[in-house]
Amino acid sequence: DRIKKERKRQLALLNDIKVKENLYLAAIQDLKNASRELQSTIERLRKETEDARRRQISRFRPTKVTGFASLKGKLPPPVKGEIVTFYGKEKHPRFNTFIFHKGIRIRAPYGSEIRSIYHGKVIYSDWFKGYGNIIIIDHGDSYYSLSCHASRLFKKVGDRIKQGEVIGLVGDTGPFYGSGLYFEIRHGGKSVNPLNWLAQSELVRVRR
Numbered sequence: 001d002r003i004k005k006e007r008k009r010q011l012a013l014l015n016d017i018k019v020k021e022n023l024y025l026a027a028i029q030d031l032k033n034a035s036r037e038l039q040s041t042i043e044r045l046r047k048e049t050e051d052a053r054r055r056q057i058s059r060f061r062p063t064k065v066t067g068f069a070s071l072k073g074k075l076p077p078p079v080k081g082e083i084v085t086f087y088g089k090e091k092h093p094r095f096n097t098f099i100f101h102k103g104i105r106i107r108a109p110y111g112s113e114i115r116s117i118y119h120g121k122v123i124y125s126d127w128f129k130g131y132g133n134i135i136i137i138d139h140g141d142s143y144y145s146l147s148c149h150a151s152r153l154f155k156k157v158g159d160r161i162k163q164g165e166v167i168g169l170v171g172d173t174g175p176f177y178g179s180g181l182y183f184e185i186r187h188g189g190k191s192v193n194p195l196n197w198l199a200q201s202e203l204v205r206v207r208r
Contacts, residue, residue, distance in 0.1 A: 034130020035102065039189075042136070042144070045123050046189050049138050068118055068143040075117040075197050076163070078147055079170060079181050081108035082204040087193040102191035103146065103184030106203065110179040112170040114147050117185075117198070122159045122167075131182065135167055142189075148182040149173045 085105040091098050116137055123144075124136035133150040151171030155161060173180045185194045 031099070031130055034128070038128060038131060038146075041124070041128070042146075042186060043189050045136065046142070046144070049123055050142070067141045068139045069141060071118065072197050074199050076115065077106070077198045077200070077203050078114050078117055078145070078183050079106055079108045079112050080202045081106040081112070081180060083107075083195075084177055084180065087191075087195060103148075103182055104194050105173060105177055105180055105182050107178065107180040108170045110170055110172065111151060113166045114150060114168040114170060114181060116161045116163060116165050116167050117145055118143075119163045120145075120161050122155045122157050122161060125153050125156050125159075132171055132173075133168065137161055137167070142187055144186040146182075146184040146186065148184075149180070 083104055084107045085101050087101055087104055089098055089100050114135075118137075118139045120137040120139040122135060123138045124134065126134070128134045128148075131148040133153050134146060134148045135150065135153050135155060137145050137147075139145060147168060149171045150168035152169040153167070154169075155167050161167060170179060170181050172178065173182055183194055185192050185197055
């Protein structure tokens with residue numbers, strides 16, 4: 001009886017692991033699909049923004065000396081919290097699968113304030129499949145920041161934003177990570193490592 005019970009327990013455990021693996025793999029595939037859709041949306045918004053800029057005769061064009069790029073490594077983080085996923089390729093320790101993160105995930109209490117890392121203009125503020133409520137800010141010189149999985153968004157498309165201004169509240173990033181913020185920085189449509197740009201005194205690296 002004891003052997004049968006132990007075998008039954010082990011089978012149940014294996015089934016549970018298999019179910020979790022299937023759920024994880026399905027979630028990864030959904031995330032990849034959503035990432036492709038987001039990339040297309042960002043590219044469309046970027047082209048629209050750049051076209052609008054070119055049509056303006058007198059417009060301020062930030063330079064690498066005075067604009068966003070000059071603050072590399074000094075920008076305030078969008079939220080205070082713990083970094084739970086990092087930019088780049090990550091291997092799942094159990095399921096032996098890989099995923100490339102185009103941003104970072106910061107664990108923070110639900111409802112925490114999300115602040116803009118730099119002044120700019122909102123070019124997207126709405127729900128997006130796979131990313132929840134998302135706000136995209138154009139910071140000039142083809143630099144953009146994306147704050148995702150917000151529980152609330154306070155700004156709309158066209159709004160001018162100041163550095164440090166509250167743009168939303170932290171929501172839930174899903175069953176694998178809980179409450180927090182998924183955050184990206186893009187340049188010319190391509191993702192860059194946010195940790196190379198943010199001042200990290202208010203961020204904690206919990207694992208790599």
